[in-house]
Amino acid sequence: MSLRRLPQALAVPLLALGFSLLVGAVFVLAIGRDPVAVYAELLRGTLGSPYGVGQVLFKATPLIFTGLACALAFRAGLVNIGAEGQLYVGAFATAWAGFTFRGAPALVLAPACILAGALAGAAWGAVPGILKARFGSHEVINTIMLNFVAIALTGYMVSNVFVVPETVHTPEIAAAARLPRFEAFMPFFGGSPVNVSFLLALAAAAGYALLMNRTRLGYELRVVGHSAGAGEYAGIRTGPAVITAMALSGALAGMVGSNFVLGYKHYFEGGFSAGIGFMGLAVALLAQGSAVGVVLAALFFGMLSHGALVINTMVPKELVEILQATVIASVIVSSNVVQDYARRRARERTAAGVTP
Amino acid sequence: MSSPAVELLDIHKSFSRVKANDGVNLAVARGEIHALVGENGAGKSTLMKILYGLYAPDRGEIRIDGKPARFRGPADALRAGLGMVHQHFMLVRPFTVVENMLLGREGVPPVLPMDRVAASREIRDLSGRYALDVEPGAVVEDLPVGVQQRAEILRVLLHGASILIFDEPTAVLTPQEATDFFRVLGGLRDQGKTILLITHKLDEVMQVADRVTVMRAGRVVGERAVRDTSPAELARLMVGRDVALGRVEGEAPAGAPVLEVRSLGVRDSRRIARVNSVSFQVRAGEIVGIAGVEGNGQTELVEAIAGLREVEAGTIHMDGRDVTGSRVAQRQRSGLVHVPEDRQRRGLVLEMSLAENLLLGRQRESEFSGRVLLRAEPILRMARRLSEEFDVRPRDVSLKTRDFSGGNQQKIVVARELGRAPRLIVASQPTRGVDIGAIEFIHARLREARDQGVAVLLVSADLREVMSLSDRILVMYGGRVVGEVPGRDAREDRLGTLMLGGAA
Ligand SMILES: Nc1ncnc2c1ncn2[C@@H]1O[C@H](COP(=O)(O)OP(=O)(O)OP(=O)(O)O)[C@@H](O)[C@H]1O
Numbered sequence: 001m002s003l004r005r006l007p008q009a010l011a012v013p014l015l016a017l018g019f020s021l022l023v024g025a026v027f028v029l030a031i032g033r034d035p036v037a038v039y040a041e042l043l044r045g046t047l048g049s050p051y052g053v054g055q056v057l058f059k060a061t062p063l064i065f066t067g068l069a070c071a072l073a074f075r076a077g078l079v080n081i082g083a084e085g086q087l088y089v090g091a092f093a094t095a096w097a098g099f100t101f102r103g104a105p106a107l108v109l110a111p112a113c114i115l116a117g118a119l120a121g122a123a124w125g126a127v128p129g130i131l132k133a134r135f136g137s138h139e140v141i142n143t144i145m146l147n148f149v150a151i152a153l154t155g156y157m158v159s160n161v162f163v164v165p166e167t168v169h170t171p172e173i174a175a176a177a178r179l180p181r182f183e184a185f186m187p188f189f190g191g192s193p194v195n196v197s198f199l200l201a202l203a204a205a206a207g208y209a210l211l212m213n214r215t216r217l218g219y220e221l222r223v224v225g226h227s228a229g230a231g232e233y234a235g236i237r238t239g240p241a242v243i244t245a246m247a248l249s250g251a252l253a254g255m256v257g258s259n260f261v262l263g264y265k266h267y268f269e270g271g272f273s274a275g276i277g278f279m280g281l282a283v284a285l286l287a288q289g290s291a292v293g294v295v296l297a298a299l300f301f302g303m304l305s306h307g308a309l310v311i312n313t314m315v316p317k318e319l320v321e322i323l324q325a326t327v328i329a330s331v332i333v334s335s336n337v338v339q340d341y342a343r344r345r346a347r348e349r350t351a352a353g354v355t356p
Numbered sequence: 357m358s359s360p361a362v363e364l365l366d367i368h369k370s371f372s373r374v375k376a377n378d379g380v381n382l383a384v385a386r387g388e389i390h391a392l393v394g395e396n397g398a399g400k401s402t403l404m405k406i407l408y409g410l411y412a413p414d415r416g417e418i419r420i421d422g423k424p425a426r427f428r429g430p431a432d433a434l435r436a437g438l439g440m441v442h443q444h445f446m447l448v449r450p451f452t453v454v455e456n457m458l459l460g461r462e463g464v465p466p467v468l469p470m471d472r473v474a475a476s477r478e479i480r481d482l483s484g485r486y487a488l489d490v491e492p493g494a495v496v497e498d499l500p501v502g503v504q505q506r507a508e509i510l511r512v513l514l515h516g517a518s519i520l521i522f523d524e525p526t527a528v529l530t531p532q533e534a535t536d537f538f539r540v541l542g543g544l545r546d547q548g549k550t551i552l553l554i555t556h557k558l559d560e561v562m563q564v565a566d567r568v569t570v571m572r573a574g575r576v577v578g579e580r581a582v583r584d585t586s587p588a589e590l591a592r593l594m595v596g597r598d599v600a601l602g603r604v605e606g607e608a609p610a611g612a613p614v615l616e617v618r619s620l621g622v623r624d625s626r627r628i629a630r631v632n633s634v635s636f637q638v639r640a641g642e643i644v645g646i647a648g649v650e651g652n653g654q655t656e657l658v659e660a661i662a663g664l665r666e667v668e669a670g671t672i673h674m675d676g677r678d679v680t681g682s683r684v685a686q687r688q689r690s691g692l693v694h695v696p697e698d699r700q701r702r703g704l705v706l707e708m709s710l711a712e713n714l715l716l717g718r719q720r721e722s723e724f725s726g727r728v729l730l731r732a733e734p735i736l737r738m739a740r741r742l743s744e745e746f747d748v749r750p751r752d753v754s755l756k757t758r759d760f761s762g763g764n765q766q767k768i769v770v771a772r773e774l775g776r777a778p779r780l781i782v783a784s785q786p787t788r789g790v791d792i793g794a795i796e797f798i799h800a801r802l803r804e805a806r807d808q809g810v811a812v813l814l815v816s817a818d819l820r821e822v823m824s825l826s827d828r829i830l831v832m833y834g835g836r837v838v839g840e841v842p843g844r845d846a847r848e849d850r851l852g853t854l855m856l857g858g859a860a
């Protein structure tokens with residue numbers, strides 16, 4: 001991100017925050033509570049203690065993965081609504097590898113589990129890519145449909161194939177596959193399940209930036225994303241580019257299991273995600289494609305998500321959900337407002353769609 | 357004396373890194389055709405966009421009929437009686453002419469059925485008055501470019517414009533269409549309209565304009581009555597030196613065939629046959645020009661040769677090897693370069709930088725990329741060298757190509773393609789929109805390539821370009837090659853007859 005764009009990049013979250021706090025305050029007032037006190041509690045509970053910070057990082061980790069997944073697809077000109085399904089098959093594959101190869105040493109097993117997740121996610125993501133490349137069918141529909149399939153399929157697995165009686169989860173993974181929690185070497189995070197997969201998420205973000213900006217593949221994906229005509233002209237085959245982008249996107253989403261399975265529960269559980277894949281779209285939109293943006297946006301949404309639990313004692317659960325949804329919506333809206341404003345200012349520089 | 361129709365006073369406009377207008381003053385009298393000429397990037401389009409309310413000036417004043425005007429957008433400008441015909445038309449292509457005319461018209465309620473009959477009558481009225489022949493019921497995308505342009509002009513007139521701005525209106529027209537267009541312009545002037553005309557073709561200025569203003573580097577460097585000046589003087593004012601665009605014969609006879617097209621048949625995206633059993637050769641060291649009215653199969657022929665369009669029948673050979681079915685990348689590796697006719701859709705990624713655009717199509721060459729990583733240093737070096745060599749302005753390799761002027765965008769595409777070491781150059785409209793200095797340079801580069809033994813296939817709507825460059829000229833009509841003329845003794849009238857399907 002260039003320095004010139006920095007004010008605009010900061011304006012989005014700030015304006016969004018201000019606006020959404022206002023909207024939230026209206027709801028809080030409506031049920032006769034004091035918005036200032038509620039917000040103060042939200043802040044205290046998230047950033048006021050190492051445990052709170054740990055929780056924010058923990059919640060942000062999967063959002064970084066799905067945010068990167070959606071951002072990568074966006075930049076290649078694709079809309080991946082299927083991160084949810086990709087993360088389900090990925091997390092399941094991660095768990096499967098973890099409870100199947102019990103004898104393997106930790107240094108091999110943990111990476112193998114993560115790789116299994118990424119590969120499964122990639123395969124799941126590649127399917128709509130292939131359908132688009134081969135038959136021209138739109139990826140939005142197909143990724144949505146594959147979400148249903150993925151959730152049902154993994155649900156079937158835990159209730160019919162890898163059954164642990166009385167539960168909806170798989171057997172536990174081998175101890176060697178576990179990723180250590182931060183509290184193991186940073187005791188002040190005590191009690192929070194934030195774990196090494198947060199670092200993995202940061203590494204993925206760095207890898208994403210490197211891929212998009214420095215590699216030939218990233219360059220080709222961006223060309224195709226901006227202009228299919230120019231891509232064709234440059235000898236880039238659109239079909240393989242679409243499949244590759246969808247597979248990479250799916251691989252990123254498929255790594256979510258490292259946090260939940262390897263770092264937290266140590267098994268795969270049906271229904272564990274509850275929309276992390278869809279939140280990835282919001283993260284990617286807010287981030288406008290940049291890796292740093294994805295990390296910051298994921299942290300912001302992670303803070304909201306944990307903050308919601310914190311204020312749950314002061315206001316009803318429904319209100320918390322309303323608050324969360326309004327904040328997300330107003331973040332997106334205000335990011336549009338800011339971009340509109342920037343565009344209008346730019347119109348003074350660039351004619352709308354008219355080039356000489 | 358009454359006040360001028362348009363007055364621009366001390367207009368300044370800077371973009372982040374460039375001063376596009378640097379204190380421009382311009383006055384245009386009512387009922388005058390005023391031409392605006394100047395090098396690529398001189399600031400002509402910017403000035404006209406300021407006048408039309410698309411850009412806000414940093415400083416300066418606009419007066420219409422002597423009254424100060426402040427436009428916050430084109431809607432304000434329209435109300436003040438201004439209209440602009442863009443080079444890329446603003447018509448909705450699948451709609452009919454009438455539907456387009458009704459679009460965005462004030463006073464048309466959004467939900468009531470449109471009164472097509474009344475509108476058609478109004479269109480016929482206006483068409484008659486200004487000799488703008490357009491069939492109101494025709495679908496825009498089925499019309500030839502020249503007729504689309506007339507529809508665009510009609511739309512502006514229907515909005516009640518009395519001051520009309522044209523940005524390079526003839527760049528996309530055939531010579532015949534251009535002649536018709538000038539007749540229309542004359543008619544508009546005689547009815548009291550004021551006309552501002554940006555063009556790079558100085559003979560057009562001499563032919564239709566009353567006055568001409570020359571811009572250079574954001575300033576006005578001269579203003580003349582057309583009867584008191586000459587193309588040579590204007591050229592000198594524009595580029596600061598004399599420009600010659602004559603014919604230069606090749607040094608050596610042509611060698612072995614590089615491109616061989618045999619009985620080629622190609623269909624367009626709507627499956628209509630556009631090229632029918634076309635056969636020809638281009639040899640090493642010769643320039644073969646293709647003349648023809650646009651829409652007679654040239655586009656599809658070129659796309660087929662470049663590997664961008666499927667071949668229906670026949671074969672294409674390069675250096676004796678059959679490449680009929682091979683991919684774009686393969687043809688590029690065997691030495692094909694291609695300047696596409698549509699720079700905005702094919703030739704450039706407008707959202708990406710100059711350097712990234714100069715890399716387009718070369719991203720797999722080992723000089724610029726390892727197996728995985730791009731080599732940033734060589735790419736930047738190549739970009740700086742090419743933008744220097746082809747005089748791309750501004751010389752800023754990180755600027756998005758969207759922010760370059762039209763002519764400079766064209767130079768970027770040409771620089772990238774001619775900057776490689778090709779075996780075969782396929783150039784479609786290579787000088788569309790560039791200034792005379794750049795035309796001279798690009799022509800020189802094409803001849804130089806020929807003299808070094810490269811085969812060149814040139815397609816251009818500009819008949820004089822074809823005549824001054826080609827060793828042989830093929831004329832296309834209705835998807836067939838209907839004639840071949842040696843370039844040396846080609847005559848415009850004879851080519852013109854062939855192009856319209858007449859016998860030679
Ligand atoms: N939106 C923009 N952002 C940055 N620079 C711009 C923008 N629009 C134009 N410029 C710059 O302003 C200068 C003048 O551009 P302009 O389009 O007015 O030139 P022009 O005289 O119309 O040239 P041409 O004959 O090539 O069309 C150029 O250097 C161009 O790069």
Ligand SMILES: [Mg+2]
Pocket residue numbers: 356400401402761762763
């Ligand atoms: Mg221009």
